[in-house]
Amino acid sequence: MLLSIRFSLLSALFASIMLFSCGKDDAPAVPVPDPTLYERLGGINAISAVVDQFLANVVADNRINARFAPTVADPYRTQLLRNNLIDQVCAGAxxxxxxxxxxxxxxxxxxxxxxxxxxxxxEDLVAALDQFSVPEREKGELLAILGPMKSDIVGQ
Ligand code: HEM
Structure with missing residues (x-):
């Protein structure tokens, strides 16, 4: 009798330990890394679509499109700029x-x-990101990658 009570108490204790230890911590043994900005943006196809929209916005933007007139007039240069921008965003992300x-x-x-x-x-880039409903977090991270390039671009 005493033995069976002890046995029941021990089984109850064991069962609750199992319940708590299994239920609480089901994290995988190997930590899964957070997705990169590249992955969260949707990979190369999504980045290419945003760059195409960005270039369309730039070409339609009278404040700066004269700068790109020689590029737009030459399909090879346009393609090269597009590919460079895609690679730049992809690698940066x-x-x-x-x-x-x-x-x-x-x-x-x-x-x-x-x-x-x-x-x-x-602004033309932000508009392109908005046109593809890129969330605020990813938009902010991408702009934070491009922002520091300003000093190498402005006034040179
Ligand atoms: C964060 C801002 C910017 C980024 C990331 C950027 C990026 C680039 C890249 C990757 C190239 C191609 C480089 C190569 O040919 O090897 C380029 C070229 C060029 N960029 Fe920018 N740029 C920025 C801002 C600007 C601005 C503000 C203007 C003018 C309003 C501008 C005008 C040009 C022009 C005219 C070219 C030459 C295109 C050609 O080769 O035909 N860029 N830029």
Whole structure:
């Protein structure tokens, strides 16, 4: 009798330990890394679509489109700029691309780009991101990657 009470108490204790330890902590043994910005943006197809929309916005933007007139007039240059922008965003966001274009200082030296022009271009990018309903967090992270490039682009 005493033995069976002890046995029941022990089984109840064991069962509750199992219940608590199994139910509470079902985290995987190997931690899964958070998705990169590249993944959260939707990968290469989503980034390409945003870059295409961004270029369309720039070409329609009378504040800065004259800057890109020679590029737009040459399909090879347009394609090269598009590919460079896709690679730049993809690589900056932690994706599997390699940016093969010029660094930002070399690419923009001699253009004397103003702060107003820089802001106009950023607005065109934000509009493209909004057109694809990119959430605030991802939008902010992408702009935070591009923002520090400003000093290599403006006034050079
Ligand atoms: C964060 C802002 C910007 C980024 C990330 C950016 C990025 C780039 C990239 C990747 C290239 C191609 C470099 C290469 O050919 O190797 C480029 C070229 C160029 N950028 Fe920018 N840029 C920015 C701002 C601006 C602004 C504000 C303007 C003028 C309003 C501008 C005008 C140009 C022009 C005219 C070219 C040459 C295009 C060509 O080769 O035909 N950029 N930029």
């Amino acid at each position: 932690g994706g599997p691309c390699q940016y093969k274009g010029k660094n930002m200082l070399d690419a923009h030296t001699g253009m004397n780009i103003t702060e107003a022009e820089f802001n106009a271009l950023v």
